[in-house]
Amino acid sequence: MATDDLIQLTDVTKSYHQHTVLHDVNLTIKTGEFVAFVGESGGGKSTLLRLIAGLEPATTGQLMMDGRSINGLNTVARVMFQDDRLLPWMTVLENLSFKSRDMNEKVRAQELLDLVQLHDFANYYPNQLSGGQKQRVALARALMASPKLLLLDEPLGALDALTRSRMQELIADIVDQENLTTILITHDVREAAKMADRIVAIKHGTTGLTVPGHRHQTDEMAMIAVANEVQEFILSD
Known part of the structure; x- marks a missing residue:
């Protein structure tokens, strides 16, 4: 995996009228890294993905990709949504x-x-x-x-368990073959642990916990332990 930083978020905030969805988000994603964002519904996961995709502007803060500000549509990124469209x-x-x-x-x-x-x-x-x-x-x-950045916005949420598992493996294989920097939004912490190099838990609109994922690893018990740690953090007061 390359060591250079592809995406840098600095003090990013997103508000809609008087409601702040994201605040003080600071995050770096390296070229070739697979990062999963997890959290409860309404916690800001998909909003953060939309900011990185350039589908919406940040209220404050700076979003950079390849050393350039993301202003408007991020033309080197592509999004896969939950519905096939x-x-x-x-x-x-x-x-x-x-x-x-x-x-x-x-x-x-x-x-x-x-x-x-x-x-x-x-x-x-x-x-x-x-x-x-x-x-x-x-x-x-x-x-x-041939995007530099693949954004997956809960693309497997509507699938049955068996199909979902097969799709997880297919996506992981393709990300490796295409050497894609990838961001996954998911509610499923075990899915995040299985697919990602790194899991970022978003809670109360900011990044509160970061742990290594278990991509390319087969230790089922270690994967479950990581998933449980993230879930406990998300559900704690």
Whole structure:
């Protein structure tokens, strides 16, 4: 893993009218690192991801990526949401290439379908796919632009347990193959422990606990211990 800092947040605050969602967030993420943000609903996890994606501005503080301020849409980042957001009137391949006539785009789209194990589904429509298959297409679409930063906003929350486990493994494999810096938003602390290099617990609108994750490790008991530590912190008064 590279040691250079890709993302730096300094004293970041986000308020909506009189309500402060995030306050005094300070965080550094290194190139190639997989970081999971966990916390209760409404705690600011997804808001923080949206700030990094450039979908919303911070109220105060500074957000930097590659040494430059994030002002407006972060064009080298891509977001994968909980809902697949596929266009129902387009085939799987068209959802990736948006009917581009550029042969390189079509080749890239087919390569990504191979990567997410959907090479035989290029001409299917979204309503012909299972929930897990739709999320694989959404993942492939997020990778089309070869982003430097992959943002995962609870993308597995609506899947059944078995499909979710398979998707966790698929995402982990692809992140390794593509050498992607990745941020995962999740309520599932065990998912965070399994997938991430580092887990950041967000509580009361700020980063309150950071612990190592167990990505690439197989010690189930150690993984459970980390997950329990994070959960206890989040649920404590």
